[in-house]
Amino acid sequence: MPKQPHGSNRPPSYYLSSIQRHQAGTGTVCSNAPLGITVEYFLSALPPHFLPRPTVPQIVELWQAIATNYTSGIGAEEMFNGVYDAAQGVCHDAFCAAIGFQGNADLVGNGVMIAYFIEAALVSLFLIGIGLHRVKSHLFRERSVANRRVGYTSAAVRVLDAFRGSITNFWGSAAIMSLAILIVSLLMTARARIYADRTVQAWRSGSAVSAYDTQLATVVSCFSFFLVLVLGILVKNRTRRRWLVGFVHIILYVLVLAQIRLGIYHTSVASTMSSLGAACNPSTVDKKFRKYGSPVFYVLIAVPVGLAGVSAAAAVLFRIHQGESTDQRARPKDWHMAVYLPRRYERSLRVFSCVACFVLMWASLGLLLSMRSLIIENLLALATWIRVGVEWVYILIFGLQRGLEGHVPKDYAVTHAGNTGVPQASQTHYHRPADTANLYLDEQEQPRGLK
Secondary structure, X not given: OOOOOOOOOOOXXXXXXXXXXXXXXXXXXXXXXXXXXXHXXXXXXXXXXXXXXXXXXXXXXXXXXXXXXXXXXXXXXXXXXXXXXXXXXXXXXXXXXXXXXXXXXXXXXXXXXXXXXXXXXXXXXXXXXXXXXXXXXXXXXXXXXXXXXXXXXXHHHHHHHHHHHHHHHHHHHHHHHHHHHHHHHHHHHHOOOOOHHHHHHHHHOOOOOOOOHHHHHHHHHHHHHHHHHHHHHHOOOOOHHHHHHHHHHHHHHHHHHHHHHHXXXXXXXXXHXXXXXXXXXXXXXXXXXXXXXXXXXXXXXXXXXXXXXXXXHHHHHOOOOOOOOOOHHHOOOXXXXXXXXHHHOHHXXXXXXXXXXXXXXXXXHHHHHHHOOOOOOOOHHHHHHHHHHHHHHHHHHHOHHHHHHOOOOOOOEEEEOOOOOOXXXXXXXXEXXXXXXXXXXXXXXXXXXXX
């Protein structure tokens, strides 16, 4: 029989009456229920095959722990081993469900998971839409001049333009959300040392225990990072905006590597220090995370380093010198694509990287779904993508030109550009109105070979 807290000479009825007085002191009105009826009521809630049956002092002690938030003291360990721990072998699933290994609601709540799926679905739609536009543009360039009159239908042009015109806003929203997720995940992971005493006390006090927050944070971070990469590859910006996209990708890349490394390290620390982890921490979580986390970590390191090494080696060994003319204006427009051999395969690398990140994005989301359980959460995370939907619908209704006009100052104008081999309805750029005549004259004065 376990030791009774606060003195071994006091009968169980003393603790039951003290619980009732404690509840009365908090404003809760309760009658003095007989001890025998209370014990029988408690025992009736246990499965018939629950053995050994808890004793009367254990039941009273358990009741006191729940009512008075009793988490430590004389007899606490015996109570845990005699009542709580004994339920593991009889009803393991219900016991582990009650213990609260459900994950952090801020990371995998229902509302947040819905936001993740909507975000992934939007990325899939943008990838399909812009991919179709690229294919149509490529086929249009290969047509003869006589056949170029046959282009898109007006509805298809509007839909594709809506995707192209709103992808920059989508990328910006996704990058901001990914940066916030990575910062919060790093702070959470850096503090995620699960000590046995602290975990047990938190559970005894009624708090849910989430023993694999580091794994969840790492998977969510990878998901948000791959999503931003897919959109960044699809975005075609000019001049400094392209450098901005690359700079943001580098920052997110460094942060996600740090998160994966810390996640792997603190997961191993937590699994050896948590006494509850051995009982209810799903072994499949650790196995899935290690099968996913470690390979992704090394792939994220190896791929950029390998590409940089191949590019550097090709730049040294396979540099192609242009011998036609040293005049920059006399060279073809795509002369810089032939300077280094890897740039000849830039389009193939972009397609492969986009598809790989797309697959990893959905793999991360699937793993995240398998690691979580249902928790009611708010839908505030969906507000991030309202702007993207509004922008897409606006461009779809009013066209790409009017959609882009709302994002430039009043002294700039958006016009169509028809010199790229793509139908005029799907090509836009903007410039100052005062420069329109000069731009037109410059295009007329260019040599025909440069057009």
